[in-house]
Amino acid sequence: MTKKAGRLWLAIAGMANWIQSGMHWTFVQSGQEITKENGMMTPATTGLLLVFATMTFTGCGGQKHADPPAARIAPEYLAFGNPERITIRGYAGDAMEPFITKDERYLLFNNRNDPRINTNLHFAERVDDLTFNYRGEIKGVNTKALDGVPSVDRSGNLFFVSTRTYKESLSTLFRGRLDDGNVSGVQLVAGISRHLPGILTFDAEIAADGDTLFVVDGRFTGGEVPETADIVIAVRDGSGFRRLATSGDVLKNVNTDALEYAPAIASDLLELFFTRLDRAGGSIRTGIFRASRTSNDAPFGIPEKVSPIAGFVEAPSLSNDGRSLYYHFLDGKRFVISRVSR
Structure with a gap:
C-alpha cells in the first residue's frame, strides 16, 4: 500500500x-x-x-492532544441509565447519525453508508421519547452524492455534510433553512474547510444558539486509517464561520491520539458528548464520552465514558433538556438508534 x-x-x-x-x-x-x-x-x-x-492525500494537523493514556483509560459517567432502543414507525432501514431538534419535535437521521444505497437525510416526528413516526426523506436537500450528519439550531438552520461539490471546492459542510421537512437555500458553509488535500471536515454539529459549530478534522496520509480525527470549534463570523483561535486549548483534554468525532454539544455549551475510537494494540474500540466545563470560556475537563452504553456505538445526540442521550449502534447487521436517560 x-x-x-x-x-x-x-x-x-x-x-x-x-x-x-x-x-x-x-x-x-x-x-x-x-x-x-x-x-x-x-x-x-x-x-x-x-x-x-x-486517492492521494498529504497534509498535517495542528491540534493539541491530551496524553495518549487518556484514550485508553477513562473514568465513567454514571448519571445515565436504562438503555432502550427507539422505534421509528413506518421505517425498516438502517438509522444512523441521530439528531433531536431543539423543540424535540423531530428526529433527524441518515440511512446506511453503503455504496449500493443513496445515503440521504430522513426525519421522523416524535410521539414520545422512544417512539417516532417516519415522515420520509427531508425534501430539497438530498442528492445522488452522500448526504448525512444533520443538526439544527433553534432558528431552524440545518447543517449537514455532503460530498456533492468536494472535488471542486474541497468543502463538505452545507447549511439550509429547515421547515417541516423541507429545506431551502442550501449553500456551503464558509470558513470551515482548510482547503488542504488530506484534511477533511467529515462531522459537525451546530449549537442551539446557531453561533458555534463543533466540527471534526480528519488527516489522511495514504495509510489504512486516518492519522488523526479531532474536534475543532468554529464561531460565527458574518455570514460564515471562522475557526476559534483558542479551540486547541478549550479541547486540550478532549482530543487525544485516538480518534475523536461525532460531537454533540449541550444547549448551554457546558457539556460536550462525542465518540472516541481507540486503535491501541490492534483492537478497534468505540465509546461515547462526556466532557464538561463551568463556563463558555473555560476548557472542557477530563472526559468520562458514558455508562451503561456499550458495544459498537457512535454519534450521540443530546435532547434540549439534557435528559435524553440518543446514539446509534450496530445490532447484528443493522444500525439502529437507542436512548439512555438521566
Whole structure:
C-alpha cells in the first residue's frame, strides 16, 4: 500500500465518512479487533469498517492532544441509565447519525453508508421519547452524492455534510433553512474547510444558539486509517464561520491520539458528548464520552465514558433538556438508534 494508491480507511461506522462521488467505497464487517488478509482489512468479530476513498492525500494537523493514556483509560459517567432502543414507525432501514431538534419535535437521521444505497437525510416526528413516526426523506436537500450528519439550531438552520461539490471546492459542510421537512437555500458553509488535500471536515454539529459549530478534522496520509480525527470549534463570523483561535486549548483534554468525532454539544455549551475510537494494540474500540466545563470560556475537563452504553456505538445526540442521550449502534447487521436517560 503506497501513498499514491493508498486506500484510506476510516475505522468508524457512521461518522460521516463522506467521500463517495468519484471515489471508491467498500464496506467491511469489523469489530473489536481488525486483521489484514491479502492486503485488505478483514473482521475478527462484528461492527463496521468503512473504506472511504482511494486517492492521494498529504497534509498535517495542528491540534493539541491530551496524553495518549487518556484514550485508553477513562473514568465513567454514571448519571445515565436504562438503555432502550427507539422505534421509528413506518421505517425498516438502517438509522444512523441521530439528531433531536431543539423543540424535540423531530428526529433527524441518515440511512446506511453503503455504496449500493443513496445515503440521504430522513426525519421522523416524535410521539414520545422512544417512539417516532417516519415522515420520509427531508425534501430539497438530498442528492445522488452522500448526504448525512444533520443538526439544527433553534432558528431552524440545518447543517449537514455532503460530498456533492468536494472535488471542486474541497468543502463538505452545507447549511439550509429547515421547515417541516423541507429545506431551502442550501449553500456551503464558509470558513470551515482548510482547503488542504488530506484534511477533511467529515462531522459537525451546530449549537442551539446557531453561533458555534463543533466540527471534526480528519488527516489522511495514504495509510489504512486516518492519522488523526479531532474536534475543532468554529464561531460565527458574518455570514460564515471562522475557526476559534483558542479551540486547541478549550479541547486540550478532549482530543487525544485516538480518534475523536461525532460531537454533540449541550444547549448551554457546558457539556460536550462525542465518540472516541481507540486503535491501541490492534483492537478497534468505540465509546461515547462526556466532557464538561463551568463556563463558555473555560476548557472542557477530563472526559468520562458514558455508562451503561456499550458495544459498537457512535454519534450521540443530546435532547434540549439534557435528559435524553440518543446514539446509534450496530445490532447484528443493522444500525439502529437507542436512548439512555438521566
